Amino acid sequence: MTIKVLSEDVANKIAAGEVIERPASVVKELVENSLDAGAKRVEIELEQGGADLVRVVDDGCGMSRNDLALAFLSHATSKLTTADDLFSVTTLGFRGEALPSIGAVSRARIASRQAGNDEGGEIECAGGELSAVKVCGIPPGTMAEAHDLFFNVPARRKFLRSSPTELSYISEIVTRVALSRPGVSFLLRHNGREIFNLPASEVIEQRIEAFFGREISENMIPITSAGEDMNVRGFILPPGVDRARNRMQFAFVNGRYVRDVSISHAIAEAYRGLMAPKRHPVVFLFIDILPELVDVNVHPTKIEVRFRNRQAIHQRVQRAIRNALRESHHVPAAVASTTGHEPVMQSHVSVEPSTGGFEESRRESVRKALEGFFESHSPRESGPPPRYVHPAPQGADQTVNTSPPITKAHAQAATVRIQPSGADAQSAQGPRFFQIHDSYIVEETPDGVNIIDQHALHECLLYHEIRKRLREAPLMSQRLLVPEVVELTQAEFLAVQGLKEEFEKLGFELDDFGASSIVIRAFPQMLDQFAGARMFRDLLAQVADAEGSSSVADIADQLIKALACKGAVKAGQRLSPPQMKALLERRDRADYSRRCPHGRPTTFSLGLRDLQKEFERSG
Amino acid sequence: MKLTCQRKELNEALQILGTIVSPAGTRPLYSNVRLEATKEAVIVSATDLEVGAKLKIPVEKVGEEGVVLVPHSHFSAILRETTASDLEFTEENLVMDVRGGTSHFRILCEGVDEFEDVTGFGDGPAVEIDREALAEMIRLTAFAIAGEEGPFALRGVLLSISGKNIEMVGTDGRRLSRVKKKVNNPEDATMQGIVPRKTLDLLAKLPGDAGGALALRIEERQIAGATSKGELRGQLIEGQFPDYERVIPKSGKIKVDMPVAQFLSCVRQAALITTEEQPAMRLTIQPGKVLFEAESADVGSADIDMACDYQGEECSLLFNPKFLIDVLRAIAEEQVRFEVTDSENAVAMRAGHNFVHVLMPITEGAGSGR
Ligand SMILES: Nc1ncnc2c1ncn2[C@@H]1O[C@H](COP(=O)(O)OP(=O)(O)OP(=O)(O)O)[C@@H](O)[C@H]1O
Ligand SMILES: [Mg+2]
Numbered sequence: 008m009t010i011k012v013l014s015e016d017v018a019n020k021i022a023a024g025e026v027i028e029r030p031a032s033v034v035k036e037l038v039e040n041s042l043d044a045g046a047k048r049v050e051i052e053l054e055q056g057g058a059d060l061v062r063v064v065d066d067g068c069g070m071s072r073n074d075l076a077l078a079f080l081s082h083a084t085s086k087l088t089t090a091d092d093l094f095s096v097t098t099l100g101f102r103g104e105a106l107p108s109i110g111a112v113s114r115a116r117i118a119s120r121q122a123g124n125d126e127g128g129e130i131e132c133a134g135g136e137l138s139a140v141k142v143c144g145i146p147p148g149t150m151a152e153a154h155d156l157f158f159n160v161p162a163r164r165k166f167l168r169s170s171p172t173e174l175s176y177i178s179e180i181v182t183r184v185a186l187s188r189p190g191v192s193f194l195l196r197h198n199g200r201e202i203f204n205l206p207a208s209e210v211i212e213q214r215i216e217a218f219f220g221r222e223i224s225e226n227m228i229p230i231t232s233a234g235e236d237m238n239v240r241g242f243i244l245p246p247g248v249d250r251a252r253n254r255m256q257f258a259f260v261n262g263r264y265v266r267d268v269s270i271s272h273a274i275a276e277a278y279r280g281l282m283a284p285k286r287h288p289v290v291f292l293f294i295d296i297l298p299e300l301v302d303v304n305v306h307p308t309k310i311e312v313r314f315r316n317r318q319a320i321h322q323r324v325q326r327a328i329r330n331a332l333r334e335s336h337h338v339p340a341a342v343a344s345t346t347g348h349e350p351v352m353q354s355h356v357s358v359e360p361s362t363g364g365f366e367e368s369r370r371e372s373v374r375k376a377l378e379g380f381f382e383s384h385s386p387r388e389s390g391p392p393p394r395y396v397h398p399a400p401q402g403a404d405q406t407v408n409t410s411p412p413i414t415k416a417h418a419q420a421a422t423v424r425i426q427p428s429g430a431d432a433q434s435a436q437g438p439r440f441f442q443i444h445d446s447y448i449v450e451e452t453p454d455g456v457n458i459i460d461q462h463a464l465h466e467c468l469l470y471h472e473i474r475k476r477l478r479e480a481p482l483m484s485q486r487l488l489v490p491e492v493v494e495l496t497q498a499e500f501l502a503v504q505g506l507k508e509e510f511e512k513l514g515f516e517l518d519d520f521g522a523s524s525i526v527i528r529a530f531p532q533m534l535d536q537f538a539g540a541r542m543f544r545d546l547l548a549q550v551a552d553a554e555g556s557s558s559v560a561d562i563a564d565q566l567i568k569a570l571a572c573k574g575a576v577k578a579g580q581r582l583s584p585p586q587m588k589a590l591l592e593r594r595d596r597a598d599y600s601r602r603c604p605h606g607r608p609t610t611f612s613l614g615l616r617d618l619q620k621e622f623e624r625s626g
Numbered sequence: 627m628k629l630t631c632q633r634k635e636l637n638e639a640l641q642i643l644g645t646i647v648s649p650a651g652t653r654p655l656y657s658n659v660r661l662e663a664t665k666e667a668v669i670v671s672a673t674d675l676e677v678g679a680k681l682k683i684p685v686e687k688v689g690e691e692g693v694v695l696v697p698h699s700h701f702s703a704i705l706r707e708t709t710a711s712d713l714e715f716t717e718e719n720l721v722m723d724v725r726g727g728t729s730h731f732r733i734l735c736e737g738v739d740e741f742e743d744v745t746g747f748g749d750g751p752a753v754e755i756d757r758e759a760l761a762e763m764i765r766l767t768a769f770a771i772a773g774e775e776g777p778f779a780l781r782g783v784l785l786s787i788s789g790k791n792i793e794m795v796g797t798d799g800r801r802l803s804r805v806k807k808k809v810n811n812p813e814d815a816t817m818q819g820i821v822p823r824k825t826l827d828l829l830a831k832l833p834g835d836a837g838g839a840l841a842l843r844i845e846e847r848q849i850a851g852a853t854s855k856g857e858l859r860g861q862l863i864e865g866q867f868p869d870y871e872r873v874i875p876k877s878g879k880i881k882v883d884m885p886v887a888q889f890l891s892c893v894r895q896a897a898l899i900t901t902e903e904q905p906a907m908r909l910t911i912q913p914g915k916v917l918f919e920a921e922s923a924d925v926g927s928a929d930i931d932m933a934c935d936y937q938g939e940e941c942s943l944l945f946n947p948k949f950l951i952d953v954l955r956a957i958a959e960e961q962v963r964f965e966v967t968d969s970e971n972a973v974a975m976r977a978g979h980n981f982v983h984v985l986m987p988i989t990e991g992a993g994s995g996r
Contacts, residue, residue, distance in 0.1 A: 472903060488873045593902065
């Protein structure tokens with residue numbers, strides 16, 4: 008065995024795996040280079056989700072022909088000279104790795120001209136093979152393109168997803184960069200179709216509105232917190248304008264989009280007690296910090312950074328958000344007040360009641376459930392404390408000392424049977440089941456008892472029914488009187504494009520409406536209530552979870568699961584005896600019912616034997 | 627406090643307030659009713675801070691004025707279970723004795739200090755409408771509004787008053803009911819607001835003299851109503867109600883007059899055979915008859931005919947039978963005019979001069995034909 012030094016070409020292919028994962032990574036690197044070059048306008052052109060072509064044209068400082076000769080060389084960068092510079096990076100790039108990595112796995116070409124030069128130059132790099140620098144005519148600035156990504160690494164090429172999906176990753180990347188630089192104009196085109204056209208703007212608000220719609224831009228609350236070595240500013244959204252996923256939390260550190268656990272945690276802490284369960288706040292955070300206090304060289308794609316003082320960041324972020332929430336009266340004190348003003352609702356954007364209200368009503372319903380349960384199923388003593396003056400064992404009640412001693416007549420009070428008005432009286436020989444906590448059905452079986460999670464069971468039945476029905480025909484669509492316009496993020500919009508057929512099979516009737524909105528004309532009849540934009544986004548978010556697995560069939564299945572989940576009765580929903588009966592009968596007819604589509608059990612059974620054992624009876 | 631009062635009337639008032647009070651254990655203070663004895667009358671009120679009502683019961687004799695909070699659950703149970711026609715109430719130091727016939731109860735009360743009482747009807751421009759007419763308008767629209775999962779602004783009925791006209795519209799996005807009537811509007815006020823379901827129910831139930839009028843005012847955030855026997859005040863839903871005018875078809879291509887009772891019966895029969903998750907019924911209009919069909923893979927099928935005098939081309943639509951049942955049950959007229967454009971667009975159902983219901987059909991799935 009001989010030890011060989013890997014050729015630079017091989018080394019680059021390996022490294023490229025880290026930096027260049029998919030077309031979106033190419034876009035990110037090229038756009039970052041443009042921004043580092045001081046571009047004021049960046050145009051991105053894509054073909055086939057970027058797999059066939061990514062082209063980025065900028066009006067930045069450009070490169071000389073000498074620079075061009077070096078651009079594709081490993082560790083060639085103009086942005087750092089000494090290792091110490093690494094501790095005060097102010098540019099997005101600094102490793103001199105991006106272009107060689109792109110050149111190693113695609114047919115890349117860069118043409119560039121500096122404003123002072125009459126002629127520009129161009130260089131190509133295909134699969135790591137460098138060409139000579141040639142003279143070429145080009146307006147000042149740089150054009151960098153990558154054709155046929157992974158043409159020489161078939162295994163990776165195969166792993167690229169459908170072009171709408173790749174496009175949605177790219178649009179996510181462009182969204183982040185564009186949010187970090189409102190002063191730069193961006194144009195994104197895919198197969199000749201314009202996807203974004205964002206003019207430069209002094210303020211970030213316009214850009215946020217362009218990406219996320221008025222629901223977000225009109226409800227934003229500004230936050231600021233200035234300090235000596237750090238500034239925190241940005242916008243937050245009140246509880247209620249929230250999301251099922253935490254993807255709408257954007258944090259930028261010195262103009263670089265980052266994901267950071269301490270920032271995420273600080274956001275979660277700031278909203279603690281205000282969010283409904285499983286909802287996530289929407290936050291745009293811009294942190295400016297002295298470059299020496301943050302290490303950007305920790306992750307191949309630079310998406311993570313390391314703060315010298317994490318605690319300080321955590322504290323600042325949390326406080327800034329909390330203060331803004333307090334000033335805008337979203338702190339618990341205001342939320343808990345019982346005046347219950349209904350929140351504002353805009354045209355087609357539903358803003359849900361503030362979460363305090365949510366929680367309160369949820370708590371209320373749980374309490375109601377418990378109460379109803381105990382009133383109808385347990386011995387009288389466990390009811391609420393009696394307000395009557397019962398015949399006390401010894402003399403008068405201490406708290407009512409002015410009242411005369413209780414006479415025999417009072418005893419009548421105790422015999423009045425107060426029937427809770429909401430109690431569903433079940434006839435003695437009727438079906439042997441009842442609901443507890445508005446969430447579980449307790450059912451007597453010949454040899455024991457079943458405790459059934461009503462949501463899980465219904466979801467499971469629906470899931471299998473939908474699948475069965477879909478084998479024969481699409482689901483029924485309930486048409487809407489007024490078609491509902493839903494503003495989506497570009498990524499969501501593209502996801503919908505890729506899944507249109509699946510949505511239609513499930514009974515949705517969708518049409519494009521402008522660049523990133525869709526119109527819902529009909530929805531699955533199965534969904535008893537159509538909650539509009541919010542519900543549609545939730546569906547999308549659930550589907551997005553399946554994106555890891557690549558086949559359309561898998562995603563369609565995820566969509567069916569999501570629909571079953573939306574269509575099923577909720578935990579906390581009171582069911583009438585006929586409703587429970589119908590559910591149990593359907594279960595009896597169904598083939599599958601023990602586990603919900605997410606794999607959780609629907610039913611917990613307890614045998615008579617177990618009961619006998621518990622009570623130490625010898626049966 | 628000391629007074630004697632008719633059990634029946636007080637009982638009725640307490641039943642109405644029962645839909646307002648908070649269930650015991652949630653907001654203890656507001657699970658009470660406020661009981662006030664004035665010189666002329668007993669006034670009972672309750673609120674959940676979203677909506678509140680104040681009802682006045684004339685009394686034989688007020689011995690001593692006063693005001694306390696009484697737990698609604700026990701108070702109303704006593705009024706329901708006792709048999710005496712008159713009850714005598716005596717309250718001292720937050721203990722109230724209730725006597726009637728051979729029964730005697732003693733109830734612990736609370737002071738009213740912290741209780742936010744219902745603001746009365748107040749002053750300002752208001753309109754007057756016949757109580758029964760208003761109740762009918764509510765019956766014709768409230769069933770069509772969105773449930774608790776639906777869009778916010780649709781969880782109530784849009785009530786608009788302008789000149790001599792009052793109009794109510796309820797919709798859940800799939801169907802829409804609109805009814806118009808006349809009001810007495812002495813100050814020519816124009817007002818509008820979205821009224822939530824609970825408040826509508828109470829408005830319809832607000833007691834008053836037979837044939838009497840109800841005064842109505844919509845303020846910026848609240849609606850207020852008053853009759854000779856009670857007052858009501860509730861929060862409006864803040865939100866943008868959709869532009870509904872344009873969804874009401876001007877006139878359909880096909881028009882059929884149908885007897886409401888028979889129509890309802892046919893739909894109900896067909897609905898017996900629909901599937902649970904996708905209840906759908908086919909309605910086909912043919913020369914001379916209307917055909918109602920339903921089919922369920924697990925159960926079987928149904929077809930029901932109804933004669934009608936229609937002579938035109940055939941037309942067929944799918945509906946959720948529940949929606950047809952809802953509207954047909956609400957209509958008091960004997961005939962309804964059914965107007966169809968085609969199988970994908972809204973049908974209009976008109977009864978009398980003032981009522982129209984618009985209903986979107988079901989389609990067999992956008993994914994099927996295209
Ligand atoms: N659009 C551009 N305009 C001007 N100069 C550019 C442009 N793109 C690249 N360059 C030059 O080419 C060099 C190499 O770019 P490359 O992206 O490979 O490395 P980098 O940006 O320095 O570091 P990193 O690997 O972290 O991105 C840059 O340092 C810069 O001098
Ligand atoms: Mg770079």
